[in-house]
Amino acid sequence: MAEKIKFAILGADGRMGQAIIKAATSIDGVSINTALTHSQSPHLGKDALALAGVMSGAGQSIVNLTDDLSQAGQSDVVIDFSAPQATLDLVDAIKGSAVKAVISGTTGFNAAQQKSLDGAISDLVFLQSGNFSMGVNMLEALVELATSKLRQGWDIEVLEMHHKRKVDAPSGTALMLGEAAAAGRDVKLGDVQVLSREGQTGARQEGDIGFATLRGGGVIGDHSVIIASELEKITLSHSAFDRSVFADGAVNAALWAVKQSPGHYNMKDVLGL
Ligand SMILES: NC(=O)C1=CN([C@@H]2O[C@H](COP(=O)(O)OP(=O)(O)OC[C@H]3O[C@@H](n4cnc5c(N)ncnc54)[C@H](OP(=O)(O)O)[C@@H]3O)[C@@H](O)[C@H]2O)C=CC1
Numbered sequence: 001m002a003e004k005i006k007f008a009i010l011g012a013d014g015r016m017g018q019a020i021i022k023a024a025t026s027i028d029g030v031s032i033n034t035a036l037t038h039s040q041s042p043h044l045g046k047d048a049l050a051l052a053g054v055m056s057g058a059g060q061s062i063v064n065l066t067d068d069l070s071q072a073g074q075s076d077v078v079i080d081f082s083a084p085q086a087t088l089d090l091v092d093a094i095k096g097s098a099v100k101a102v103i104s105g106t107t108g109f110n111a112a113q114q115k116s117l118d119g120a121i122s123d124l125v126f127l128q129s130g131n132f133s134m135g136v137n138m139l140e141a142l143v144e145l146a147t148s149k150l151r152q153g154w155d156i157e158v159l160e161m162h163h164k165r166k167v168d169a170p171s172g173t174a175l176m177l178g179e180a181a182a183a184g185r186d187v188k189l190g191d192v193q194v195l196s197r198e199g200q201t202g203a204r205q206e207g208d209i210g211f212a213t214l215r216g217g218g219v220i221g222d223h224s225v226i227i228a229s230e231l232e233k234i235t236l237s238h239s240a241f242d243r244s245v246f247a248d249g250a251v252n253a254a255l256w257a258v259k260q261s262p263g264h265y266n267m268k269d270v271l272g273l
């Protein structure tokens with residue numbers, strides 16, 4: 001019998017960590033051997049699978065939550081949905097270990113954090129995406145196509161809404177969609193982005209890519225890219241109905257990643273988009 005691929009999960013008692021546990025335990029060739037969380041988590045020492053509502057047995061043993069990131073070093077893959085500092089600490093803790101690939105969905109890295117991460121992952125398959133859903137990755141391709149065709153006189157705005165517990169803004173997905181819109185226009189997002197507006201902002205500049213953020217209730221993730229001229233408007237949008245779309249995407253990405261050579265990848269590589 002072929003050996004199972006060993007997964008560690010960082011942020012295992014979070015909303016996404018629990019969705020990943022459900023997705024991964026439904027796949028025969030995978031076992032979860034490490035569940036990692038914050039040193040202040042009230043769930044330390046508890047069984048992460050039970051917490052996620054997965055019954056133990058059927059080839060999967062109890063996995064107690066720990067804050068010792070070095071324990072991930074015994075896995076083949078780490079799936080990370082946590083917080084920027086936790087991702088950086090993880091990459092440091094698994095240096096030189098058996099881990100072949102890290103799949104990271106964590107968002108909210110500032111430029112300095114992303115630079116440190118880029119410099120620290122050379123020996124790994126590091127697959128990073130602000131959104132693991134098939135629909136959002138298709139939306140990204142459509143946005144690039146539309147903005148490459150609709151240029152002078154067409155204004156681009158990105159709108160996102162998420163649940164009230166989200167801690168970063170604009171969302172990683174909104175920034176991904178902004179990058180796609182900028183690529184369609186052959187510009188760098190950093191040169192044209194307007195991440196928020198308030199007060200006497202002055203008129204909109206031609207070529208700006210604007211962002212607006214809404215937070216409330218239990219919204220899992222809604223994103224729209226609006227492309228407006230003086231006379232008409234196109235809205236390209238996506239709504240996620242369940243976190244399983246992100247979790248299934250991340251687990252599929254992990255199964256793809258263990259077969260790749262070290263490097264920095266994203267979901268477009270996995271989906272061939
Ligand atoms: N790319 C994608 O498709 C998606 C990305 N995300 C992103 O994933 C991340 C997590 O989202 P979500 O699950 O909703 O958030 P949660 O707050 O529910 O979960 C985050 C988890 O990470 C843990 N954590 C936070 N800081 C640390 C730390 N320094 N060390 C170790 N563990 C830590 C938290 O522990 P504690 O609660 O004790 O602090 C918690 O277990 C966010 O960045 C979010 O934007 C979310 C959905 C889809």
Ligand SMILES: O=C(O)C1=N[C@H](C(=O)O)C[C@H](O)C1
Pocket residue numbers: 107130131162166167170171172173174220221222
């Ligand atoms: O925090 C979330 O919940 C989500 N975060 C990701 C993001 O920042 O884009 C992806 C998804 O929309 C849910």
